[in-house]
Amino acid sequence: MRKNETVRAALALAIRANLPVLLWGAPGTGKTSTVVALARQLEMPVEVVVGSIREPSDFSGLPVVRDEGTWFAPPRWAERLASAESGLLFLDELTTASPAVQAAMLRVVLERAVGDLVLPGRVRIVAAANPPGLAADGWELSAPLANRLVHLDWQVAADDVAKGFVHGFGAPGAALVAAPTRTRIAAAKAQIGAFLRVRPELVLVVPDTPERSGRSWPSPRTWEMAAIAIAAGAANGSDEAVVAALVIGAVGEAAGFEALSWLRNLDLPAPETLLNDPAAPLPDRADRLHALLGSLVAHVVADGSTSSWERAWSVIARVAAATPDVAAASAQTLAANRPAGASLPVSMLALAPVLRSAGLMP
Template identity: 30%
Template sequence: MKPTRIETVLQDLLTTTWPTFLWGPPGVGKSSVVRKIAKSNKLALLDIRASLLDPTDLRGIPTVEGGNARWCQPSFLPSDPKSKGILFFDELNAAPPLVQASLYQLTLDRRVGEYVLPDGWRIIAAGNRAEDASVTFRMPAALANRFIHLDYEVDFEDWRAWAIERGIHSYVVSFLSTRQELLFNMDNTTRGFPTPRSWEMVSDILSTADDQKGAQDIILGAIGEAATIEFIGYLDNAISEAALLKIIKNPATAKLPSKLGDQYALISYLASRCDNKEIFEASGQILARLKPELGVLLLRNLLQKQPKFALNENAKAFIKRHKGLIQ
């Protein structure tokens, strides 16, 4: 299931009290989706690493009051009956069987002993699959049957939209636009391999490294040797930022790049920086000069970041001229 579809389904499930489990490989953005849902609904988020829990943590510890034993609830569980939020158990199936068993009552009955989960809270869990070579324990059938299970699928178009919004380096976006299969390429024989998370690391490295040689050594540790060789080869031949800025300074007359990778670099650069007034204005003139297929991509990315771009005269003309491609 694509990330955007996962978001829609989770949004729908907020109207119920059924717990949800997200399955997927490491580094693809499962926890990011949960954080986004919580933020968009103005819900509190309690991120609990199930693998760090002890079987007795959820039950709490007993104390004596008036000759009777009373259980003190854990401080990390929500206590305000009027509060609303998401109780997120990450890495749940990396927790030992006894810890997983301690979640039986909470996930189904929304209570543990004397503790009752407030009505405004929803339970979401996530974990890696057995085939991901991660530390996992088989989930007991009794616990699995308490969840609605969703499989997280890496999707490049969803990632690109997220990357533009997040400000991921334009060279990362443009490179992966031509080598989409390298967005996620898990290799159990190496310590570093390409995932959406490790490409975000690469973006940060490019933004902060003083020189490409220093960046290359760090990138190698993030995405592995094979992907690094391809990416550095792309960087060696990619259009420079100076050339991109020259186009932005003269959007109506500057020569546009002819190589597909450089065209993607231009589109990513414009979309990720369209909050800048000069780039916002230049984007309309460049849009009018792009091939229709590339123009549609630029238009969609710009509208996602800046919806008011739809009012740009060049944008309105492009939409009218290529209505069939946009729908």
């Protein structure tokens, strides 16, 4: 898969997973054409908002005095998206938007709020920017705004342009991309959490220069986005390069490559395997046990059945016998999600001290 095919596939995956994305690339290279074509493929109405010609009030709302107080009226583009109840908001030319406009965009990207209007959850956000050196009167992207986006580097090749002229500039198969389930997202978060236990210094790495702070860097927010990207990739059987582009686009190259390498070497049994065979072999490393139990509990909570909840305790008890500190967090989460009518299995008694300390057992 060529570089730009990877980026197009990553963009389609991010849109379905509701990850806000920023495409970095030179002017005139087809970013807008691709986003608009993707929106058509996904049957989403699209609103293109050019940052360089907007004012802060176009995002924070224009104050209007009413009898009951002041209302921050949203612009027409936001009202159209709200009326459609879904769609794609394309924020173009971010680096030519002034710092004041970038600041006003923060709530739009993070909270989907435009003035006093909250955009529906089905509205997706994609942005585009030229590197400041290629943008007329360009500014570096502010760190708070950059940390709310997955950054993808847009490249162009003659073959891509030729195909785009004939077949359009969307992404092949974009309409077939599925959103990740809550179970997959919870399992991916558990794996990222296990990785961060091993590398706690990567939880937050604030860049020390404006250039670096305007791109992707690790924070709790971006690690969550990385986990959602991993879940989306698993849900669609995506190419490894596509998932890697999104993970690196969320947390940066150094942290992203390290996390992907760690995840590639996990080699954990599936939760269903552990539930059906409580004596199945368990990994001996603490980080892998954290990832394993996190995925198991996420699966059981999503399943919601009494049977899987009761059987999961046998696995947690086995881990607790050797490494109780690893089992503690998963035991607390499992106990807090007890299905109605589920009985307390005998294996749970070994964890009674842990559960009592958490206030989850008398």
